[in-house]
Amino acid sequence: MxxxxxxxxxxxxxxxxxxxxxxxxxxxxxxxxxxxxxxxxxxxxxxxxxxxxxxxxxxxxxxxxxxxxxxxxxxxxxxxxxxxxxxxxxxxxxxxxxxxxxxxxxxxxxxxxxxxxxxxxxxxxxxxxxxxxxLRRIDVDIPRKAAWVQAGATVGEVYYRIAEKSKVHGFPMGLCTSLGIGGHVTGGAYGSMMRKFGLGADNVLDARIVDSKGRILNRVAMGKDLFWAIRGGGGGSFGIILAWRIKLVNVPGTVTVFTVTKTLEQGGTKILHRWQEAAPKLDDNLFIRVIIQAAENGNGTSRTVTTSYNALFLGNKRRLLKVMGTGFPELGLTSADCIETNWINSVLYIAGYPNTTQPEVLLQGKPVFRNYFKAKSDFVRCPIPESGLTGLWKLYLQEENPFMIWNPYGGMMGRIPETATPFPHRRGVLFKIQYVAAWQDGDKDPSKHINWIRSIYDYMGRYVSNSPREAYVNYRDLDLGMNKNWKGGTGYNNLKEASAWGTKYFKGNFYRLLKVKSRVDPENVFRHEQSIPSLLVKRQI
Ligand SMILES: Cc1cc2nc3c(=O)[nH]c(=O)nc-3n(C[C@H](O)[C@H](O)[C@H](O)COP(=O)(O)OP(=O)(O)OC[C@H]3O[C@@H](n4cnc5c(N)ncnc54)[C@H](O)[C@@H]3O)c2cc1C
CATH class of the missing domain: 3.30.43.10 (Uridine Diphospho-n-acetylenolpyruvylglucosamine Reductase, domain 2)
Structure with a gap:
């Protein structure tokens, strides 16, 4: 010191x-x-x-x-x-x-x-x-296919600095470019290359962390259990990540993106029903997520549900059309829908920037989405029947600005064992659902949006994973449970409360996380509403 x-x-x-x-x-x-x-x-x-x-x-x-x-x-x-x-x-x-x-x-x-x-x-x-x-320094080392990135850097800054040095390297993490790499990667970090390369956390080579005693530890010094825990176990439980050393991946010089939107009137329900089975089985180079919203119907008298198929293909248009022709012809993708570009521009496209935006915008590290919101997540292991989707739309259209994103799994996500990192949602997952209720300042009744998202979540219970009903730790949801009674004398051992959300986020890995936490931070210095509790805590720091 x-x-x-x-x-x-x-x-x-x-x-x-x-x-x-x-x-x-x-x-x-x-x-x-x-x-x-x-x-x-x-x-x-x-x-x-x-x-x-x-x-x-x-x-x-x-x-x-x-x-x-x-x-x-x-x-x-x-x-x-x-x-x-x-x-x-x-x-x-x-x-x-x-x-x-x-x-x-x-x-x-x-x-x-x-x-x-x-x-x-x-x-x-x-x-x-x-x-x-x-703390947002980024050192990209192309010959070693690696980079050291400090925790305060945004995902967009990392992408920019990689692309600045090489047009054929990238890193597989979040789609939203203002995420902080500190909290993002420690919770998993999925993005549009997850079906090819897995999560950001699957591609971490080393880390620097300040532990509960104030020591700086690297991968060797922290040992394999702690290094395992911080790659998916969620932020704020094990120490303060100072920096990650990440493994860069190869991307082709030309990639292809597209967005095709279908309303219910254009057969949206049938196509989405088909997507559930098709998307997880497609070529690993292809990631097609579905953004589901509501819009005025053509005649402006009623509302409909819009399903936008928003995709990245790590390859050119010709190959993409071939893959779609055999794997998911129901979408009717045409050559005119496809845009060939390079990887860094595909990052901007998928993040929703206008077409003319220059990559330098990523250096602003500015949030692109700021709102009043409540979100929840689910993982789906069996396709939802068309009747289930029709029931969902009825509830969906009750909200002013309903928003869902369905992300396909399969590919590399299914090949990484469930226990390799704390992130357990691997083999057998067809897709993940994110539900979002968002509203503006001045809304007189925010609770109605929260009630709406809870009712959708209740409805979906019959169609999604169960025992446990899986959820993504990076989409933190305090409805699933909260640590409490920090100073109440008897509440220090929160195992029962914590298992409610812990098993949803981590399945069986939750118990290994408990052991690691109890060993590396027995006094629970790093704690919050959903941190992994220490089983050994006797007095609160
Ligand atoms: C608009 C938006 C888009 C998103 N898109 C994606 C996406 O495409 N893919 C995806 O996987 N997720 C996505 N997420 C979720 C995102 O991954 C998580 O919210 C993530 O935790 C954000 O990390 P952060 O550092 O920005 O957040 P913070 O709020 O700073 O931190 C999140 C958690 O990590 C802890 N933490 C923060 N920094 C550290 C550190 N250095 N060491 C230890 N713990 C730390 C915090 O205490 C907190 O518990 C999105 C979220 C939003 C709001």
């Missing part, structure tokens, strides 16, 4: 003076800062990385990457401090100080957590956010 030099001590004194006025009312502001200062070198002006809740920039720093506006309302608990480390030792210091001062911490990289557990604590206050947004 680095110690502070004399000029830094002087700087520190000046900084402390500047916060002394508020320190009486919020002593933690000062004690936490003092602790950070003695445990790491803090030479940059205070205001650029340490934001107490009475600072004028507090709200803008808090909101900067917060994706779900539902969790920014005035009644939602706010952190007392946001600490934005500029170096790895700063992160170590934050962990050491949180233990020493018994201050609860939350970790944020890209801020896309569906239930905002990276920036809101519903179960424990006061809390401090460790925000890794300033």
């Amino acid at each position: 680095e110690s502070s030099s004399s000029p830094q001590k002087i700087l520190l004194l000046l900084m402390l003076q500047s916060i002394s006025l508020i320190a009486d009312s919020f002593p933690i502001h000062e004690t936490f800062f003092r602790c950070l200062s003695t445990n790491s070198k803090l030479a940059v002006p205070l205001s650029s990385y340490y934001t107490p809740n009475n600072s004028s920039s507090f709200t803008s720093v808090l909101n900067s990457t917060a994706q779900n506006l539902r969790y920014l309302g005035p009644s939602v608990p706010k952190p007392i401090i946001i600490f934005t480390p500029l170096s790895e030792p700063h992160v170590q210091a934050a962990v050491i100080c949180s233990r020493r001062l018994r201050v609860h911490i939350r970790v944020r990289s890209g801020g896309h957590d569906y239930e905002a557990v990276s920036y809101v604590s519903q179960i424990e206050t006061p809390f401090v956010i460790i925000d890794l947004a300033r």
Whole structure:
């Protein structure tokens, strides 16, 4: 650990003076800062990385990457401090100080957590956010087909930096380009190349993590159990990921994308019924997801359901048409529907940017989707009958802006064993469903949207996986259960509560995650509403 030099001590004194006025009312502001200062070198002006809740920039720093506006309302608990480390030792210091001062911490990289557990604590206050947004260095090494990427970098930045060096390399992770690689990869990370290469987490070579004792560990030092746990076990449970070393994959110089939309009146139900069986069996190079929305009917008097088949093929148009002609002719794909492009432009296309957008937009690291929303997920192992789809549409059209995405599995996803990483949704999964209810500011009755999504989820129960009903940890859903009673005396062992959601996210891997957690973070330093509980915790830090 680095110690502070004399000029830094002087700087520190000046900084402390500047916060002394508020320190009486919020002593933690000062004690936490003092602790950070003695445990790491803090030479940059205070205001650029340490934001107490009475600072004028507090709200803008808090909101900067917060994706779900539902969790920014005035009644939602706010952190007392946001600490934005500029170096790895700063992160170590934050962990050491949180233990020493018994201050609860939350970790944020890209801020896309569906239930905002990276920036809101519903179960424990006061809390401090460790925000890794300033740790976003990316070193791409084409000869070694690898890259080191710091946790605060966005998925889009990583894609851009790879493409900048090579047109025939890529990395298989998320479709949304503003995701933070820290939280995203540790929960799995699927994208449009998953059927060919698996998840982002399946393609991690090494990692650097700060553990509960404040040590930095790499793959060798952390050991195989912890290295297994952080590749799919979900964020905020095992330590703070500083950086991933990822394995680049080969992509062809020419790829093809398309989007074909069918309404119910155009035979949408029958085609979707067929897609369920066709899409998971198609060539591994082809990923066709379905985006399902509602729209005005042609005559504007009623609404219909639209199913948009949005696809990436790792190859040229000629080969794609051949694959579709044999594997999924029902969609009626034509040459005119297909756009040949390169991989980085396909990233922009799939993320929904307008056609003329330049790849440099990815360097803005800006969120493309910010809303008030509630989402849920399901995995489907048997095709849903047409009658089931017809019933779904009735419920679907009751919501103003219903949104679902169905993602095909099969290919490499089915070949990786269920226990290889904590992400268990592998062989036999046909597709994953994501349900989203979104609304705008000023909506008088947000609860009606939440009730709607819960009713759709209830309806779908009969058609989706069961025992357990599987869910994707990166689509966090607090309806599935929550850790609680942190300070209640008897609630420290949350095994029963946690298994409710833990087995849905991880199936049998949940029990191995429990063992790893209990060994590497027995005192449960890294905790949130759905973190893996430590079975050994005796007292709360
Ligand atoms: C618009 C949108 C699109 C999405 N698209 C996809 C997609 O295409 N594919 C996909 O797989 N998922 C997708 N997701 C889900 C996404 O993968 C998860 O929300 C993911 O957890 C986001 O990571 P983050 O770092 O941005 O979020 P954060 O909110 O910062 O973190 C998420 C979780 O990880 C923890 N965490 C954050 N950083 C670290 C760290 N450095 N070390 C340890 N724990 C950490 C947090 O505490 C929290 O528990 C999408 C989400 C949104 C909102």
